[in-house]
Amino acid sequence: MKLRGLYAITDSQLLADGRLLPYVEAALKGGARLLQYRDKSSDESRRLREAESLRELCERHGAQLIINDDAELAARLGVGVHLGQTDGSISAARALLGRNALVGGTCHASLDLAAQAVQEGASYIAFGRFFNSQTKPGAPAATVELLEQASARFNLPVVAIGGVTVENAPELIGRGADLIAVIHALFAADSAAEVERRAHAFSALFQAD
Ligand SMILES: Cc1ncc(COP(=O)(O)OP(=O)(O)O)c(N)n1
Ligand SMILES: Cc1nc(C(=O)O)sc1CCOP(=O)(O)O
């Protein structure tokens, strides 16, 4: 499957109080191709329960689930993982999860980090942050030129993350982003219907080009 389109990422605060499953289902109905479960808590049993429910939703909607930070949980569920620079090695995750699993890596604004991720067996390389991020204001900044350089140099899907909105995403896609990873502009919404509308709007950007 070609990895291209909306990459939705969950947020524990925005999706608290019973919003996790209905809002995620709305994002999937709106066309999200990848879903990352990003929960920084240490409540293992809740994390397992939620991740299992998300896996079921993703299966139903033909999307792929990716667990943030936690290759062991990904292995337990038979899904993918996203790893940052301090979350363990991509090659170890690849060995654990097998050759068909999605293993993504954070490359910040560095082509050298991307080259290393590619060499270790990553499925995609993620760059950011491109705009001010409400979710992660301290993330190091990247420029859009990096997307062109990365897509010319590496034969892997390129993900753009950080402050992405429906308004600024077209530039990222135009410069080479295959996937746009979004938290706030997708899930900071008053209703599941609004999340679905936003997800459709993000997804439509990929049909236009
Ligand atoms: C698609 C995608 N890209 C980058 C990140 C950031 O990962 P990381 O640097 O490990 O930071 P945390 O998300 O763990 O806070 C990501 N999660 N997803
Ligand atoms: C989790 C994360 N990683 C980033 C990076 O630059 O590596 S930016 C970010 C937050 C993305 O959320 P929002 O769409 O709300 O800005």
Ligand SMILES: [Mg+2]
């Ligand atoms: Mg991480």
